[in-house]
Amino acid sequence: MAVARSATAQVTLPTDTQIRIVRVFAAPRALVWRAYTTPELVARWWAGQRGEVTSAEIDLRVGGTWRYVMVSPEGFEVAFHGEYREIVPEERLVTTEVFEGAGPDAGAALVTTILTVEGESTILDQVMEVSSREVRDMILSTGMEDGMQESYDALEAAAAGLTGPA
Amino acid sequence: MARAATTADAFNAIAEPRRREILDVLGDGERPVGDLVAALGLAQPQVSKHLRVLREVGAVDVRDEGRRRLYRVNGAALKPIHDWVARYAALWDERFDALDDLLDDLKRPEGTDGGG
Numbered sequence: 207m208a209v210a211r212s213a214t215a216q217v218t219l220p221t222d223t224q225i226r227i228v229r230v231f232a233a234p235r236a237l238v239w240r241a242y243t244t245p246e247l248v249a250r251w252w253a254g255q256r257g258e259v260t261s262a263e264i265d266l267r268v269g270g271t272w273r274y275v276m277v278s279p280e281g282f283e284v285a286f287h288g289e290y291r292e293i294v295p296e297e298r299l300v301t302t303e304v305f306e307g308a309g310p311d312a313g314a315a316l317v318t319t320i321l322t323v324e325g326e327s328t329i330l331d332q333v334m335e336v337s338s339r340e341v342r343d344m345i346l347s348t349g350m351e352d353g354m355q356e357s358y359d360a361l362e363a364a365a366a367g368l369t370g371p372a
Numbered sequence: 373m374a375r376a377a378t379t380a381d382a383f384n385a386i387a388e389p390r391r392r393e394i395l396d397v398l399g400d401g402e403r404p405v406g407d408l409v410a411a412l413g414l415a416q417p418q419v420s421k422h423l424r425v426l427r428e429v430g431a432v433d434v435r436d437e438g439r440r441r442l443y444r445v446n447g448a449a450l451k452p453i454h455d456w457v458a459r460y461a462a463l464w465d466e467r468f469d470a471l472d473d474l475l476d477d478l479k480r481p482e483g484t485d486g487g488g
Contacts, residue, residue: 215468217461222387225460229468233475241474250474254466339387346460 222339235328239296385429402444
């Protein structure tokens with residue numbers, strides 16, 4: 207496929223409970239770190255082409271929390287939040303991650319992001335550790351458009367059920 | 373929850389690290405079981421057991437050549453897994469492409485907003 211970008215994300219499954227993503231950026235590490243940890247900047251890339259980031263909150267300290275919200279063109283809201291566990295500026299970020307649409311069984315994932323300088327580029331190496339293979343498979347299936355639609359439908363149905371008498 | 377039921381069997385088969393190693397070795401070409409035993413450092417009965425699981429889900433094919441049985445990877449059986457992961461990768465590609473654009477913007481004007 208002829209694309210201008212040479213870089214693509216390499217996704218692998220190192221163990222039953224992990225998803226690893228490696229991606230090279232043609233930018234200094236300090237900038238990648240800024241883009242990853244500054245709310246106004248996260249808002250500009252985190253939704254990709256699937257919607258708009260409506261809120262990005264970051265309290266960048268160990269024990270501090272973050273929360274990102276995006277809204278799809280169809281009006282579905284998707285939110286994630288977590289707590290920072292380890293912060294080595296520009297090098298390493300360890301945080302929990304909770305998808306607010308998932309059931310309580312899914313639990314929090316632990317996401318370790320490592321940035322390495324490679325010449326003029328920066329290598330991002332991110333490993334997400336989840337509680338079970340089922341959870342991992344569920345997360346992987348969110349990449350599927352129909353799977354996505356199904357979860358949105360389920361979410362909508364669940365939300366509709368919540369609008370009854372409080 | 374949306375589970376990819378059609379790939380569940382192959383997923384089970386390759387969930388075991390040793391079986392992934394077998395697929396790695398076979399990825400280089402057809403091999404008799406003896407080569408796998410040597411490459412993995414496992415006893416033959418264990419290797420045979422893993423091969424049986426891989427064959428059951430179609431991840432590995434076997435053929436007889438004289439007195440030898442040769443095993444090989446069946447890429448078609450593994451394709452659903454590859455495709456599945458590829459779709460997840462596509463989501464991140466979108467995200468990271470947007471991040472590329474942002475980084476290009478950040479590289480141009482130095483310190484337009486005083487930084488974070």
